Amino acid sequence: MLRMLILILLPVACLLPPGTGAGEIICGHEAKPHSRPYMAYLEIRRGNKNIACGGFLVSKNFVLTAAHCNGASITVLLGAHNINKQEQSQQWIRVRRAIPHWKYNDETLNNDIMLLQLERAVALNGNISLIPLPTSGQQVRPGTVCSVAGWGRRSSSNNDTSPTLLEVDLKVQDSEACGNFHCQMPPCYDPLTMICAGDRHQCQNSLQGDSGGPLVCGGQVQGIVSFGSTSGSPPSVYTRVYTFIPWIHEMMKRSQSGDPL
Ligand SMILES: *[C@@H]1O[C@H](CO)[C@@H](O)[C@H](O)[C@H]1NC(C)=O
Numbered sequence: 001m002l003r004m005l006i007l008i009l010l011p012v013a014c015l016l017p018p019g020t021g022a023g024e025i026i027c028g029h030e031a032k033p034h035s036r037p038y039m040a041y042l043e044i045r046r047g048n049k050n051i052a053c054g055g056f057l058v059s060k061n062f063v064l065t066a067a068h069c070n071g072a073s074i075t076v077l078l079g080a081h082n083i084n085k086q087e088q089s090q091q092w093i094r095v096r097r098a099i100p101h102w103k104y105n106d107e108t109l110n111n112d113i114m115l116l117q118l119e120r121a122v123a124l125n126g127n128i129s130l131i132p133l134p135t136s137g138q139q140v141r142p143g144t145v146c147s148v149a150g151w152g153r154r155s156s157s158n159n160d161t162s163p164t165l166l167e168v169d170l171k172v173q174d175s176e177a178c179g180n181f182h183c184q185m186p187p188c189y190d191p192l193t194m195i196c197a198g199d200r201h202q203c204q205n206s207l208q209g210d211s212g213g214p215l216v217c218g219g220q221v222q223g224i225v226s227f228g229s230t231s232g233s234p235p236s237v238y239t240r241v242y243t244f245i246p247w248i249h250e251m252m253k254r255s256q257s258g259d260p261l
Pocket residue numbers: 034087088089125126127
């Protein structure tokens with residue numbers, strides 16, 4: 001029986017049972033500093049705790065992430081490589097408004113996508129830039145190699161997170177590979193709104209990449225880290241960004257013009 005884990009970072013609580021035995025899943029490596037200038041680190045206030053997520057810059061005013069990363073307040077760090085250091089390139093920006101998808105379901109985790117309107121426009125430079133949204137959904141056929149990055153946990157056997165940005169390559173899978181995530185025991189996999197990625201015969205997975213981080217295929221962001229199995233074994237499930245392009249554009253337009261959402 002698979003127990004599901006939302007790939008969010010909880011500094012205190014951890015849903016992983018001890019001794020899950022998947023061992024180290026440090027199957028990625030440290031990213032070249034600032035080679036992913038669209039990466040955002042999110043600090044989220046929830047109750048009396050802070051949690052962390054990933055995200056990515058899609059316009060000067062908006063970061064995209066997962067809806068399950070929502071909280072009472074969110075601050076975004078851009079231009080970072082080592083989040084524990086004060087790097088010249090870093091910019092902290094408060095989120096003015098979090099816009100989770102109105103059909104986000106916190107049980108099935110369907111429509112796990114959220115736009116964050118920043119308090120001010122970001123100054124773009126060599127260390128902070130945008131990632132293009134997908135122009136087509138075709139690039140995520142099974143077998144395609146994509147990559148994911150994050151400051152999340154490095155192993156399913158301990159709670160340490162990485163201060164530096166890590167990245168890993170993952171292969172897109174067919175829907176059957178995510179057949180274990182079924183609705184008798186949510187969350188559940190829906191191929192219309194989700195992408196299944198990570199080869200179960202290999203160790204590379206996105207446990208190390210936080211929730212909300214981007215699955216990048218051919219230079220475009222095709223997925224958002226959403227959920228996986230508690231054992232930390234691949235595959236994991238990503239929100240299918242292409243499905244949500246009309247929603248993204250509509251919400252950016254409405255919130256820029258001050259219209260109700
Ligand atoms: C980018 O970051 C590096 C390392 O922190 C720094 O040396 C460089 O000047 C930065 N570039 C810009 C445009 O901020």
